[in-house]
Amino acid sequence: MPLTDEQLSTEVTDLIVEASSGVVTGEQVVDESANLLEKGFSSLSFLQLIDALETRYGVYIDLEADTRFLGRVSTIVKFLREQNVG
Numbered sequence: 389m390p391l392t393d394e395q396l397s398t399e400v401t402d403l404i405v406e407a408s409s410g411v412v413t414g415e416q417v418v419d420e421s422a423n424l425l426e427k428g429f430s431s432l433s434f435l436q437l438i439d440a441l442e443t444r445y446g447v448y449i450d451l452e453a454d455t456r457f458l459g460r461v462s463t464i465v466k467f468l469r470e471q472n473v474g
Contacts, residue, residue: 391474393465400464403444404429407437423459434458447471 391399401417408429416427424434437458438449445468449455457463468474 445473
């Protein structure tokens with residue numbers, strides 16, 4: 389059964405919180421007025437998030453390409469949809 393955008397957003401939020409080791413809360417993640425870097429997400433956290441997204445959803449994220457989409461849940465969900473996740 390395909391995931392709804394809301395379900396996918398919830399899963400991505402959980403992965404972001406886990407990747408940040410609790411530095412960024414779920415409440416902060418869903419507030420899209422600022423990107424994750426502005427909320428204290430570190431470079432290591434981004435690498436852990438990329439690994440988690442690739443493992444969970446079977447996608448490939450090219451670090452040489454534009455990765456700005458990783459800054460917000462909505463743009464991560466959009467990327468995953470473009471990769472036929474769901």
